[in-house]
Amino acid sequence: MHLVVVGGSDAGVSAALRARELRPGVEVTVVVADAFPNFSICGLPYFLSGEVPDWHRLAHRTRTELEGAGLELLLDHTAMVLHPADHCAVVRRPDGSEHALVYDRLVVATGAAPVRPPIAGLDLPGVHVLHTMADSFRVAAHLADRQPRSVIVVGSGYIGLEMADALTRRGLRVTLIGRAPAVLPTVDPVLGELLVGELRRCGVEVLGGVAVEAIAHRAGQLVVTGHGGVERRADLVLVGAGVRPNAELAATAGAATGTAGALRVDRSMATTLPDVYAAGDCVETWHRLLGRLVYLPLGTTAHKQGRVAGENAVGGRRLFAGSLGTQVVKVFDLAVARTGLREAEARADGFDASTRDLETWDRTPYYPGAAALRLRLTGDRASGRLLGAQILGPRQAEIAKRIDVVASAISCGLGVGELSDLDLSYTPPVSSPWDPVQQAAQAWESMERSAA
Amino acid sequence: MHLVVVGGSDAGVSAALRARELRPGVEVTVVVADAFPNFSICGLPYFLSGEVPDWHRLAHRTRTELEGAGLELLLDHTAMVLHPADHCAVVRRPDGSEHALVYDRLVVATGAAPVRPPIAGLDLPGVHVLHTMADSFRVAAHLADRQPRSVIVVGSGYIGLEMADALTRRGLRVTLIGRAPAVLPTVDPVLGELLVGELRRCGVEVLGGVAVEAIAHRAGQLVVTGHGGVERRADLVLVGAGVRPNAELAATAGAATGTAGALRVDRSMATTLPDVYAAGDCVETWHRLLGRLVYLPLGTTAHKQGRVAGENAVGGRRLFAGSLGTQVVKVFDLAVARTGLREAEARADGFDASTRDLETWDRTPYYPGAAALRLRLTGDRASGRLLGAQILGPRQAEIAKRIDVVASAISCGLGVGELSDLDLSYTPPVSSPWDPVQQAAQAWESMERSAA
Numbered sequence: 001m002h003l004v005v006v007g008g009s010d011a012g013v014s015a016a017l018r019a020r021e022l023r024p025g026v027e028v029t030v031v032v033a034d035a036f037p038n039f040s041i042c043g044l045p046y047f048l049s050g051e052v053p054d055w056h057r058l059a060h061r062t063r064t065e066l067e068g069a070g071l072e073l074l075l076d077h078t079a080m081v082l083h084p085a086d087h088c089a090v091v092r093r094p095d096g097s098e099h100a101l102v103y104d105r106l107v108v109a110t111g112a113a114p115v116r117p118p119i120a121g122l123d124l125p126g127v128h129v130l131h132t133m134a135d136s137f138r139v140a141a142h143l144a145d146r147q148p149r150s151v152i153v154v155g156s157g158y159i160g161l162e163m164a165d166a167l168t169r170r171g172l173r174v175t176l177i178g179r180a181p182a183v184l185p186t187v188d189p190v191l192g193e194l195l196v197g198e199l200r201r202c203g204v205e206v207l208g209g210v211a212v213e214a215i216a217h218r219a220g221q222l223v224v225t226g227h228g229g230v231e232r233r234a235d236l237v238l239v240g241a242g243v244r245p246n247a248e249l250a251a252t253a254g255a256a257t258g259t260a261g262a263l264r265v266d267r268s269m270a271t272t273l274p275d276v277y278a279a280g281d282c283v284e285t286w287h288r289l290l291g292r293l294v295y296l297p298l299g300t301t302a303h304k305q306g307r308v309a310g311e312n313a314v315g316g317r318r319l320f321a322g323s324l325g326t327q328v329v330k331v332f333d334l335a336v337a338r339t340g341l342r343e344a345e346a347r348a349d350g351f352d353a354s355t356r357d358l359e360t361w362d363r364t365p366y367y368p369g370a371a372a373l374r375l376r377l378t379g380d381r382a383s384g385r386l387l388g389a390q391i392l393g394p395r396q397a398e399i400a401k402r403i404d405v406v407a408s409a410i411s412c413g414l415g416v417g418e419l420s421d422l423d424l425s426y427t428p429p430v431s432s433p434w435d436p437v438q439q440a441a442q443a444w445e446s447m448e449r450s451a452a
Numbered sequence: 453m454h455l456v457v458v459g460g461s462d463a464g465v466s467a468a469l470r471a472r473e474l475r476p477g478v479e480v481t482v483v484v485a486d487a488f489p490n491f492s493i494c495g496l497p498y499f500l501s502g503e504v505p506d507w508h509r510l511a512h513r514t515r516t517e518l519e520g521a522g523l524e525l526l527l528d529h530t531a532m533v534l535h536p537a538d539h540c541a542v543v544r545r546p547d548g549s550e551h552a553l554v555y556d557r558l559v560v561a562t563g564a565a566p567v568r569p570p571i572a573g574l575d576l577p578g579v580h581v582l583h584t585m586a587d588s589f590r591v592a593a594h595l596a597d598r599q600p601r602s603v604i605v606v607g608s609g610y611i612g613l614e615m616a617d618a619l620t621r622r623g624l625r626v627t628l629i630g631r632a633p634a635v636l637p638t639v640d641p642v643l644g645e646l647l648v649g650e651l652r653r654c655g656v657e658v659l660g661g662v663a664v665e666a667i668a669h670r671a672g673q674l675v676v677t678g679h680g681g682v683e684r685r686a687d688l689v690l691v692g693a694g695v696r697p698n699a700e701l702a703a704t705a706g707a708a709t710g711t712a713g714a715l716r717v718d719r720s721m722a723t724t725l726p727d728v729y730a731a732g733d734c735v736e737t738w739h740r741l742l743g744r745l746v747y748l749p750l751g752t753t754a755h756k757q758g759r760v761a762g763e764n765a766v767g768g769r770r771l772f773a774g775s776l777g778t779q780v781v782k783v784f785d786l787a788v789a790r791t792g793l794r795e796a797e798a799r800a801d802g803f804d805a806s807t808r809d810l811e812t813w814d815r816t817p818y819y820p821g822a823a824a825l826r827l828r829l830t831g832d833r834a835s836g837r838l839l840g841a842q843i844l845g846p847r848q849a850e851i852a853k854r855i856d857v858v859a860s861a862i863s864c865g866l867g868v869g870e871l872s873d874l875d876l877s878y879t880p881p882v883s884s885p886w887d888p889v890q891q892a893a894q895a896w897e898s899m900e901r902s903a904a
Contacts, residue, residue: 010885021898043818043880057818060885288875300878303885321873328877337877366495366509400883401853404876405860411874412864421773422863423740424856425780425789426752428495431852433462433512433755446473 001026003313004089004101006079006249007109008032009041010299011280013066014306015107015313020070023314029072029101031079031091036133037066042299044136045159048143049166055136082106082253084273105275105313108250108263109306112243112281112297119154119239121215126222127237130159139238148235149173152224154212156183159240161195161331164204167238168332175205175232177212177224186327187338188376190357191392195331202332207232243297245282258284260295267319269309277313279305288322288411289340289387290349296323324388326407328400335395337403340388340410343378352381354451356444360436362397364428371397377406377440379416381448386416389437398430402437416441453478455765456541456553458531458701459561460484461493462751463732465518466758467559467765472522475766481524481553483531483543488585489518494751496588497611500595501618507588534558534705536725557727557765560702560715561758564695564733564749571606571691573667578674579689582611591690600687601625604676606664608635611692613647613783616656619690620784627657627684629664629676638779639790640828642809643844647783654784659684695749697734710736712747719771721761729765731757740774740863741792741839742801748777776840778859780852787847789855792840792862795830804833806903808896812888814849816880823849829858829892831868833900838868841889850882854889868893 076094156178182192245262256264256272280302284293328337346353373393389406419441528546608630634644662678697714708724732754736745780789798805825845871893
């Protein structure tokens with residue numbers, strides 16, 4: 001059997017490796033658009049910050065390791081067109097010539113492309129959209145060769161925050177401009193405001209509620225202008241305005257698409273084309289709590305979907321369990337994490353949601369280094385079901401894994417009260433007899449009892 | 453209604469507060485054997501280490517807060533005898549006089565007492581068993597007044613390890629003597645050996661496989677002798693040999709007892725006596741995975757059982773969800789945690805258990821500070837069910853909350869494979885696209901597939 005995988009990032013490589021793991025006899029060819037298979041794109045901010053000086057270290061696995069696992073890698077090859085009826089993918093070689101790859105099964109893992117917002121001047125020298133290894137090399141070269149002293153980051157989502165952190169660390173003066181009033185619109189504004197405080201504490205100028213309209217070149221600098229007369233100058237501009245699915249290859253061949261133009265897949269990760277699976281940022285994602293397909297591109301999800309696609313492509317019967325949109329980001333000395341639904345999201349989907357806000361300690365308050373955590377826990381008043389949580393606090397406060405406890409509980413359909421029934425670990429240096437997430441659960445129940 | 457609670461530690465105070473929270477009209481009297489209600493006994497090592505200089509800070513709540521919540525506290529009162537048929541508890545006042553407390557419902561939360569191992573010389577001056585606030589004050593006074601320079605800690609369980617850490621920090625030379633070959637017999641010996649390495653790195657002399665036989669006073673020092681001719685001298689000896697349930701009050705009144713002499717309770721925390729509930733270290737504990745009663749005294753469990761007992765004592769219908777024996781301890785710069793069953797424990801209960809040992813990184817290996825974690829994951833070969841996990845690594849590596857993710861998964865009855873389906877959080881500074889516990893789950897599945 002010949003499995004062809006189009007895409008050499010998280011989803012594609014996961015699929016290819018899983019196929020070989022389960023069926024060592026399968027021939028697996030991976031078509032990689034650049035020369036960097038299996039690189040950690042999420043690690044790019046830490047390369048640009050200087051924390052990871054050698055970009056080679058960003059590889060989850062080296063080319064040698066991938067080939068040792070039995071993958072044939074076609075680097076700098078681009079899949080141009082699919083002929084699903086012929087089980088054939090036309091691929092362009094680095095020299096521009098094309099050839100046809102015949103497959104028994106195909107996994108499409110073509111990822112996403114950065115959104116180009118309607119801003120004049122996006123193509124000026126010194127303006128960068130960060131997405132691929134090549135983008136990062138260009139920014140790295142700019143940093144090394146031109147020694148910029150200031151940067152404007154357009155977009156206050158995850159990438160924007162990580163880049164503000166990274167380039168401050170690198171010694172640049174950073175201005176962060178976002179459309180939303182607070183930063184990180186994927187968490188509640190009250191937490192976004194706390195992040196704004198942290199950014200400012202670390203020297204970042206934060207402008208919220210500003211839609212950037214144009215970037216121009218003037219007197220050796222870049223000038224960014226936005227709604228309401230905002231104008232800022234800097235030596236470098238980075239734009240992080242989100243991504244859109246790179247679905248054209250399969251869509252042009254007739255694959256159905258859905259939300260945001262992403263490829264429609266069932267939970268086996270099969271597309272609507274025969275023998276064609278798809279995974280990662282190019283597909284719709286099954287939401288475990290909403291019970292429907294959404295567009296929610298995340299690296300963790302890409303790995304999971306790729307693994308399922310690879311297993312099923314070689315005859316397995318695995319279903320993708322679904323996403324809860326669990327995410328964490330470090331911003332200077334803080335971390336903020338979320339899982340499940342925020343109140344507004346839950347209400348939009350018909351839940352009778354309410355949220356309890358709680359400030360508590362990450363450990364017993366008497367133990368040195370105890371720090372305050374801010375938690376927001378959302379439940380369904382009608383059923384008592386746990387719907388979501390958000391946690392913000394110092395990066396050392398085990399916030400990521402605390403949100404994961406909630407994610408696990410939501411995955412299992414627990415009620416809010418059942419969260420405080422879980423037998424979680426405790427020792428004074430790291431927690432309290434009731435973990436903060438359990439304290440939040442009890443506070444939610446108490447709030448609801450008072451309201452009843 | 454009058455609720456009487458016997459015991460002012462975790463279980464008792466949890467019961468009392470929960471009763472008042474749900475039924476503010478209930479009269480609640482708490483009989484406290486000493487003057488220290490609601491103190492964090494788990495925090496005593498950090499008081500003795502000097503990290504928490506003021507012992508008052510070890511109070512979860514102050515006396516004023518407890519009274520403000522409507523509890524009547526009878527401090528330095530001892531419950532002498534129960535007359536369940538009369539709904540009456542005879543209590544001795546500090547002056548030695550006695551009076552009868554009539555109750556509608558009673559919660560027995562009399563805790564545990566330290567085991568006195570068969571060692572000659574346990575009552576010598578300078579030999580201490582650490583359990584109560586009073587014990588700690590005696591040790592603190594000894595440390596302050598006599599300035600001991602060396603200590604022998606007898607017992608290499610949690611308390612022994614915490615005290616070895618605490619008194620090393622305090623500047624004493626520490627010798628740790630345990631019966632088991634490795635330390636911390638509640639985790640697998642391979643992890644215990646890693647803890648031994650950490651203890652030695654920090655200057656602790658560790659003697660394993662030694663049963664202590666006698667303690668004697670010689671030439672101004674204490675001499676501890678053990679099996680095989682072991683002999684060590686020090687200025688101070690601490691003994692931590694585990695605990696036994698303090699069940700006499702209720703047992704003498706006719707309450708049924710079970711494992712280790714602990715009070716038998718159903719999952720509503722009712723004893724076999726009418727209108728008498730019990731909770732905490734004096735009762736048997738429902739094991740969520742074994743599905744039977746065990747003796748497993750832990751602070752977290754005491755809080756949970758107390759809360760359930762308090763709720764049901766005032767007419768509620770809550771069931772205690774059960775324990776998984778989830779525990780974590782910090783030993784110098786390491787943390788080690790466990791949940792669920794170890795392989796030998798699982799086999800003893802009829803599971804066809806197997807364990808996968810894995811060393812991996814706590815975060816993406818390229819991110820600065822990445823540290824190795826050692827994981828041991830146990831599953832049932834027949835059903836694929838997740839049974840337990842143990843994790844050891846640097847204390848900053850979110851080990852406690854990683855074990856909690858596994859605890860949550862076990863609580864929900866997940867299979868090993870379903871652990872890697874969970875949507876857990878990721879950012880390079882704190883984790884990997886597959887969390888270490890998911891990597892361990894995949895490695896377990898891969899091992900089982902190879903064996904099949």
